[in-house]
Amino acid sequence: MPTTLKDVALRAGVSIKTVSNVIHGQVYVTDEKRERVEEALKELNYQPNLSARYLRKGRVGVIGLAIPELLNPYFAEVSNTVILAAGRQAYTVLVDTTGGERANERIVINGWRPQLLDGVILSPLALEQEDLQPGLVETPVVLLGERFLDVPHDHVAIDNVAAAYEATYHLLRLGYRRIAAIGLRIDVPDETETSKLRLRGYLQALQEVGISSDKQLITTTEAFYDRESGYSAIRRLFADGVVVDAIFCFNDLMALGAIRALYDMGLRVPEDVAVIGFDDIEEGRYAFPSLTTISPDKKLIGETAVDFLLGRIEGTRDVPPERVYIPFRLIERESTMGRAWGGERRDVLKDHA
Known part of the structure; x- marks a missing residue:
């Protein structure tokens, strides 16, 4: 007993x-x-009766976490940080996937009854402004990711424009000039959508060093960013005869698919084509070659989201809703580090060092 x-x-x-x-x-x-x-x-070894404590406070001690998918290791890793952070404060996390569908995302914020959850952390891909307006959402909500909406909820994100700029500039600094961008989603018109922001950072870096953008180097994808998307994008790119010496993939899974496609075509990474990704998933660290990538602080993303949500739930966070940007850093690995560092190729950036 x-x-x-x-x-x-x-x-x-x-x-x-x-x-x-x-x-x-x-x-x-x-x-x-x-x-x-x-x-x-x-x-x-006394263990407090959390159910009774939450009942007295009008809470259940459970928060929801809704992400687009679990097959993407990035979302799985962020989910793990949320679960650990919530557990340290005696909250349980109920995880669900939405498939990035608006109907499913609306169910999360409206269909999960308040009696079941104290609040929700949501990574939306399709919600619109009207879905999150005051009076329509019964529980506290914290948003994750880069779908920016003018709504009264805390939002935890990274600066995708700055991060994509950093990734592209890394390739430019090494002397690469024909840099392909893989991952623009044409099925999502919103200019604040993740792929549009990452494309903006890519173009800014090219413009800064006086390289004109080439539409042939911008490859579109549909739906989620997975290995097959990266693989097929590279096969299409080379089938069209486009010349590239480096590839910026908008996430690591596509970068891993791109590396496989290059290998199947008899090309070496980075000796023939350099590749950089985005997310710093664990798989990229152990790939061959290991993957250069943009690494968001996933631990801080999860902890910040939990702190914001529990602050709203427990009444300790009474400041107006805010959007916060979590730091990121460039992780240099083998997929970009094998090319020559000096000579004529570096001159393209001599005025920007």
């Missing part, structure tokens, strides 16, 4: 009220009694 407050009180020789005061951090308990209670709690 589980240990009760009465058991602890008997072991410590104090009242049940005193035990409760110690557990809840009340200050009006003598140091001597507090030490006895804490020792008894430890000896009896």
Whole structure:
């Protein structure tokens, strides 16, 4: 049977009220009694009744996490950080996938009854402004990702324009000039959608060093960014006779598919074509060659989202909703580091070093 407050009180020789005061951090308990209670709690391995505590506070101790898919390791890794961060504060996380469909995302924010969840962390791909307006959402919501909507909810993201610029500039700094961009989604017209933002950063880096953009180098994809998308995009690109010496893939899975396509065509990475990805998934660290990538701080993304949501749930976060950008960094690995560093190829950036 589980240990009760009465058991602890008997072991410590104090009242049940005193035990409760110690557990809840009340200050009006003598140091001597507090030490006895804490020792008894430890000896009896007391576990608090979280269900009763949440019931008294009108909460259930469960938050929802809705992501587009679990097959993408990036979302799986972020989910893990959310689960760990919530667990440290005695909350359970219920994970669901939406497929990036608006109907499914609306179910998350409207169909999951408040009696089941205290709040939701959502990575939306298709929701519109009207779906998240005041009065339509019954529980606190924190948004993840780069679908920016003018709505009264906290939003945790990374600066995709700056990150894509950094990825492209890395290739330019190494002397590459014919840089393909893989991952523009034409099925999503929103200019704040992730692929549009990453394309903007790519174009900014080219423009800064005086290289004109070439539409032939911008390859579109549909639906999710997976290995097959990267593989087929590269096969199409080379089938059209487009000359490239480097490839910026808008996520790591496509980059891994691109490397396989290049290998199947008898090309070496990075000796013939350099490849850079985005997300820093674990698989990229152990690929051959290992993948150069943009690494968002996924741990901080998850922890920030949980802190914001629990702050809204528990009433400790009373500032206006805000959008915060989580840091990222460039991780240089083998897929870009095998090309020559000096000579004529570096001159393209001599005025921008």
